[in-house]
Amino acid sequence: xxxxxxxxxxxxxxxxxxxxxxxxxxxxxxxxxxxxxxxxxxxxxxxxxxxxxxxxxxxxxxxxxxxxxxxxxxxxxxxxxxxxxxxxxxxxxxxxxxxxxxxxxxxxxxxxxxxxxxxxxxxxxxxxxxxxxxxxxxxxxxxxxxxxxxxxxxxxxxxxxxxxxxxxxxxxxxxxxxxxxxxxxxxxxxxxxxxxxxxxxxxxxxxxxxxxxxxxxxxxxxxxxxxxxxxxxxxxxxxxxxxxxxxxxxxxxxxxxxxxxxxxxxxxxxxxxxxxxxxxxxxxxxxxxxxxxxxxxxxxxxxxxxxxxxxxxxxxxxxxxxxxxxxxxxxxxxxxxxxxxxxxxxxxxxxxxxxxxxxxxxxxxxxxxxxxxxxxxxxxxxxxxxxxxxxxxxxxxxxxxxxxxxxxxxxxxxxxxxxxxxxxxxxxxxxxxxxxxxxxxxxxxxxxxxxxxxxxxxxxxxxxxx
Numbered sequence: 356x357x358x359x360x361x362x363x364x365x366x367x368x369x370x371x372x373x374x375x376x377x378x379x380x381x382x383x384x385x386x387x388x389x390x391x392x393x394x395x396x397x398x399x400x401x402x403x404x405x406x407x408x409x410x411x412x413x414x415x416x417x418x419x420x421x422x423x424x425x426x427x428x429x430x431x432x433x434x435x436x437x438x439x440x441x442x443x444x445x446x447x448x449x450x451x452x453x454x455x456x457x458x459x460x461x462x463x464x465x466x467x468x469x470x471x472x473x474x475x476x477x478x479x480x481x482x483x484x485x486x487x488x489x490x491x492x493x494x495x496x497x498x499x500x501x502x503x504x505x506x507x508x509x510x511x512x513x514x515x516x517x518x519x520x521x522x523x524x525x526x527x528x529x530x531x532x533x534x535x536x537x538x539x540x541x542x543x544x545x546x547x548x549x550x551x552x553x554x555x556x557x558x559x560x561x562x563x564x565x566x567x568x569x570x571x572x573x574x575x576x577x578x579x580x581x582x583x584x585x586x587x588x589x590x591x592x593x594x595x596x597x598x599x600x601x602x603x604x605x606x607x608x609x610x611x612x613x614x615x616x617x618x619x620x621x622x623x624x625x626x627x628x629x630x631x632x633x634x635x636x637x638x639x640x641x642x643x644x645x646x647x648x649x650x651x652x653x654x655x656x657x658x659x660x661x662x663x664x665x666x667x668x669x670x671x672x673x674x675x676x677x678x679x680x681x682x683x684x685x686x687x688x689x690x691x692x693x694x695x696x697x698x699x700x701x702x703x704x705x706x707x708x709x710x711x712x713x714x715x716x717x718x719x720x721x722x723x724x725x726x727x728x729x730x731x732x733x734x735x736x737x738x739x740x741x742x743x744x745x746x747x748x749x750x751x752x753x754x755x756x757x758x759x760x761x762x763x764x765x766x767x768x769x770x771x772x773x774x775x776x777x778x779x780x781x782x783x784x785x786x787x788x789x790x791x792x793x794x795x796x797x798x799x800x801x802x803x804x805x806x807x808x809x810x811x812x813x814x815x816x817x818x819x820x821x
Contacts, residue, residue: 376433377676380683385436387473391420392442392755393467396457403779404460404559409453410573416450417442417651423580430821439466460561462553464583464671469549471679473570475592478686479541486530486599487810488539492701492805493527501796501803505620505710506719513717516785519620521711521794524802529602531809536595537812541668544588551582554670584670586660589682593657596685597650603696604650607643609700609760619709624702627695642699646692653688656681711781715755718746720784727778731770741768 387523393414400410402812420442423429435441440463447454498522507517550556556579562577576582595651613620625642632636721742728738744767749756757779778781789795791800 360382375436375673377679378431378433378435378441380680381438381467381470382431382441383683384470384474384679385424385442386421387470387477388438388442388466389417390473391469391566391570391769392417392457394566395461395549397569397714398562398565399459399559401561401565402560405456410455412456413446415444416454419449420445427686437463437467438470439463452561460552460557460559460606461784462550462551462583464553464698465548465551465579468551468585469547469570470584471586471682472544472548472588475545475588475682476541477539478690479592482596482599482686482689482693483534483813484638485690485697487814489697489700489804490527490530490810492697493523493530494803494810496700496703497523497527497799497803497806500705500707501799502713502782502786503707504703504713504785506717507794512584513713513719515560515722516714516719516781517794518785518796518799519705519707520796520799520803524799524806526602526606527802529805530599532812533599534809536598536709537592540588540591540595543591545573545794546576547574547584548576548585550575552580554580554583582762584667584675586664586675586678589678590657590660590664593653593660593685594684595658599651599689600646600650600653600692602611603692604647607640607647607696610643610703611640611647614638614703618713620706620713622704622706623699624704627699627702641694646696648651649688649692653685656685656688666781666810669753687734714781718749718756720756720779720781723778724775727775728768728770732768733768 385479396405396410396413396417399405400690420429429445431438431441435444443454443457446457472637500519503519504516505519505522506513507515507522546565547563547570549566549570550563567573567575576585580790610621610623612618614623622637623642625638627642629641630637631639660678660682663674667674723734723740724745725742728741729735733741745756745759745764748763748767749759757776761771761773761775764775786795789798
């Protein structure tokens with residue numbers, strides 16, 4: 356018999372029961388559900404709502420249920436719909452009437468709001484730790500390649516010379532923002548909905564501050580309607596994870612390009628590549644491709660929950676049962692992608708000679724040629740036009756700017772002198788870009804130190820138990 360069956364004259368139709376039940380996915384909230392019930396029972400006893408004896412029986416029963424779930428000896432049933440009613444039914448079967456008192460001054464509405472909020476809070480540090488690990492990998496690889504010259508691209512066209520370290524550190528900077536977005540979400544969600552009841556609180560003399568403190572929340576939520584209907588934290592999480600996956604997907608696209616024969620800037624380790632069933636020469640970047648593909652999955656999770664929430668009046672509606680599966684899926688997907696992506700990058704082989712060869716083609720020092728003339732007194736727009744003419748001439752002859760003779764250069768502008776070849780040297784072009792945030796080795800060294808300091812500082816935060 357269902358715990359709420361008193362109002363009804365017949366049993367729920369089997370199809371409705373299966374359709375309505377959420378135990379097949381929300382059972383992963385058992386730890387949060389039991390922790391919330393323990394805090395609730397203790398508060399009820401301290402406020403005189405239930406007896407200390409009943410509270411002790413409830414606590415003992417809940418702890419035994421937790422141990423049995425952890426041991427894999429509990430069989431949940433869809434007849435009890437969800438994790439909350441399954442635990443309560445198990446508790447009542449074990450300790451009798453005392454178990455029936457646990458739900459005093461509580462609704463499943465504030466119970467699920469609590470459990471889900473605690474779940475999100477628990478998963479955020481795990482995801483942050485994986486992001487920080489990826490940043491550490493990027494910092495290590497960047498430290499090896501501060502003088503490895505490669506083309507920087509715009510429109511996927513070779514544009515200006517940078518170092519491979521500089522390119523990697525751009526992603527490390529994106530990941531720092533991902534970490535702080537998740538930390539912000541964690542701060543905002545840390546208010547306790549327990550005590551909101553179904554929507555209007557309760558007439559019992561409860562102490563919401565006690566349960567909030569017992570469950571490591573900063574405070575109770577200030578409005579009971581908001582307490583049971585808010586899912587902003589889940590949407591914030593999905594939004595942050597979508598941005599994170601977008602970063603990983605962009606990086607994946609570049610990895611896929613870099614390890615193709617057309618680039619051959621890197622080679623992925625055999626342990627992080629796959630082959631073809633028919634083409635024996637193939638070495639496929641499946642890890643990067645799957646990360647790129649799974650990004651759309653996380654986007655879908657965000658859009659699914661946004662759509663489910665967009666038309667809901669206050670307070671709780673059954674539509675909100677659709678909040679958990681997209682969050683569970685996104686969390687599982689991100690926690691699957693991050694460690695394998697980090698390992699793939701940590702074990703890749705970099706081909707500096709191919710990067711340098713690519714940098715030597717495409718006139719990526721053209722801006723430096725124009726800058727040379729500007730420093731000699733020519734207005735930049737005129738220098739831009741002169742350099743464009745030189746590039747056109749080089750294209751016709753099949754040579755680079757550095758291969759033009761001084762006489763050919765002077766024929767276009769008398770401002771050119773022998774030191775222009777020093778200005779056009781790609782290593783010099785890269786190392787002279789020493790402004791803050793640039794690719795010069797001293798700047799990438801600073802950026803590496805900043806990433807390492809960020810990882811160290813936020814590792815402490817992410818390891819703090821909630």
